[in-house]
Amino acid sequence: GEDVEQSLFLSVREGDSSVINCTYTDSSSTYLYWYKQEPGAGLQLLTYIFSNMDMKQDQRLTVLLNKKDKHLSLRIADTQTGDSAIYFCAGFDSWGKLQFGAGTQVVVTP
Amino acid sequence: DTEVTQTPKHLVMGMTNKKSLKCEQHMGHRAMYWYKQKAKKPPELMFVYSYEKLSINESVPSRFSPECPNSSLLNLHLHALQPEDSALYLCASSRVDRQGNEQFFGPGTRLTVL
Numbered sequence: 491g492e493d494v495e496q497s498l499f500l501s502v503r504e505g506d507s508s509v510i511n512c513t514y515t516d517s518s519s520t521y522l523y524w525y526k527q528e529p530g531a532g533l534q535l536l537t538y539i540f541s542n543m544d545m546k547q548d549q550r551l552t553v554l555l556n557k558k559d560k561h562l563s564l565r566i567a568d569t570q571t572g573d574s575a576i577y578f579c580a581g582f583d584s585w586g587k588l589q590f591g592a593g594t595q596v597v598v599t600p
Numbered sequence: 601d602t603e604v605t606q607t608p609k610h611l612v613m614g615m616t617n618k619k620s621l622k623c624e625q626h627m628g629h630r631a632m633y634w635y636k637q638k639a640k641k642p643p644e645l646m647f648v649y650s651y652e653k654l655s656i657n658e659s660v661p662s663r664f665s666p667e668c669p670n671s672s673l674l675n676l677h678l679h680a681l682q683p684e685d686s687a688l689y690l691c692a693s694s695r696v697d698r699q700g701n702e703q704f705f706g707p708g709t710r711l712t713v714l
Contacts, residue, residue, distance in 0.1 A: 519699065520699045520700055532690055532708050533690065535703070535704070578642055586698070592641070592642055595640075
């Protein structure tokens with residue numbers, strides 16, 4: 491199955507860029523996803539990348555994929571206080587189930 | 601309408617109670633999911649319904665009983681729960697149960713078992 495690892499905590503100052511990293515072991519997922527979860531809320535899909543791409547940009551979000559190293563990252567430009575949340579990377583395992591990383595808590599300080 | 605709704609938002613129940621969680625979507629999705637999420641942990645898949653039929657049961661104890669009465673509704677019936685079942689229960693839906701189909705999540709029901 492998909493084993494997905496993430497660093498657990500990131501503190502960033504407002505206006506700076508945030509980079510959240512994720513590594514995975516199973517390469518069977520055609521798509522890799524980034525979800526955001528604000529306190530007390532469900533998961534919101536932020537963006538995704540197709541596995542044959544190495545970069546995708548969507549407004550303030552940039553996803554980088556290094557298939558050789560099985561490394562996925564999410565860069566948030568000009569981080570705002572509203573970006574404070576837990577961010578999960580996710581991919582499908584060989585059984586077709588969506589597997590999530592442990593989640594990275596991002597805290598944005600003024 | 602691109603929303604998954606869940607009721608209730610919060611639920612407190614005793615170990616002898618019977619209650620139900622409800623989930624609804626009107627996006628025409630034919631796959632619906634129940635996930636359990638403990639604090640500061642990622643969601644864990646419990647059940648998958650595909651075209652109103654149960655396709656995946658992740659060895660969930662029988663005190664959790666899912667039901668999909670039609671393509672828009674998903675229920676989770678709860679009976680004789682334990683305190684360790686306290687968690688956020690998330691419902692999700694996708695167009696079909698296949699890779700590449702975005703899963704839309706509801707806001708969850710926060711369940712406390714006393």
